[in-house]
Amino acid sequence: MNKIGILGGTFDPPHYGHLLIASEVLSSLKLDQIWFMPNHTPPHKLNGAHSASAHRVKMIEKAIEGNQSFKVQTIELEREGRSYTYDTMMLLKESYPDTSFYFIIGADMIEYLPKWHKINQLLNIVTFVGVLRPGYKSETNYPVFMVKVPQFDVSSTMIRERIINRMQTNYLLPDSVISYIKENKLYET
Numbered sequence: 001m002n003k004i005g006i007l008g009g010t011f012d013p014p015h016y017g018h019l020l021i022a023s024e025v026l027s028s029l030k031l032d033q034i035w036f037m038p039n040h041t042p043p044h045k046l047n048g049a050h051s052a053s054a055h056r057v058k059m060i061e062k063a064i065e066g067n068q069s070f071k072v073q074t075i076e077l078e079r080e081g082r083s084y085t086y087d088t089m090m091l092l093k094e095s096y097p098d099t100s101f102y103f104i105i106g107a108d109m110i111e112y113l114p115k116w117h118k119i120n121q122l123l124n125i126v127t128f129v130g131v132l133r134p135g136y137k138s139e140t141n142y143p144v145f146m147v148k149v150p151q152f153d154v155s156s157t158m159i160r161e162r163i164i165n166r167m168q169t170n171y172l173l174p175d176s177v178i179s180y181i182k183e184n185k186l187y188e189t
Ligand SMILES: Nc1ncnc2c1ncn2[C@@H]1O[C@H](COP(=O)(O)OP(=O)(O)OP(=O)(O)O)[C@@H](O)[C@H]1O
Pocket: 007, 008, 009, 010, 011, 012, 017, 018, 021, 104, 105, 106, 107, 108, 109, 131, 132, 133, 134, 152, 153, 154, 155, 156, 157, 158
């Protein structure tokens, strides 16, 4: 049985918080791979993503370059529409019947779990793995396996705001992603 961790997200842009939790969960749970899975339309973000899907994929590819255990999974972009995790995981279970899936979520998403689409059915097909995130609580009535990771208070929102305000973003995300953002003038207004 393969053990795959899935880090679903908007990745707008990807940052070291994402890479850190992916790497820590991979090693703590002895997973085979982590799949970074950008959503097409985040179910809970009314305005959707700021950057086009193609840019978000390119930025993830740059961020994970060189790490053989990290892959991009684009199933939600191909499907389009609102990216309900239950629908996605049903399709992935069908395509990969011999794989156990571990869906990684930060504490902001743990708080939001009661509102997830078909949450009880989803719990039957994935194991949720939770990590703490500064400013959010991890208490929940749902079965979430907590993995202790160093906390890093960075978010895509913080990075987008810094770019708008022409502040530096060094060491919050990989240089290759910073260069890509500059070349493509993302998030400037
Ligand atoms: N610094 C962090 N520490 C722990 N978990 C994180 C961190 N950043 C993101 N995550 C988790 O990674 C997943 C994907 O996050 P997402 O792509 O929405 O990034 P974000 O930084 O939360 O973005 P935004 O600020 O735009 O909401 C979510 O489960 C989120 O909780």
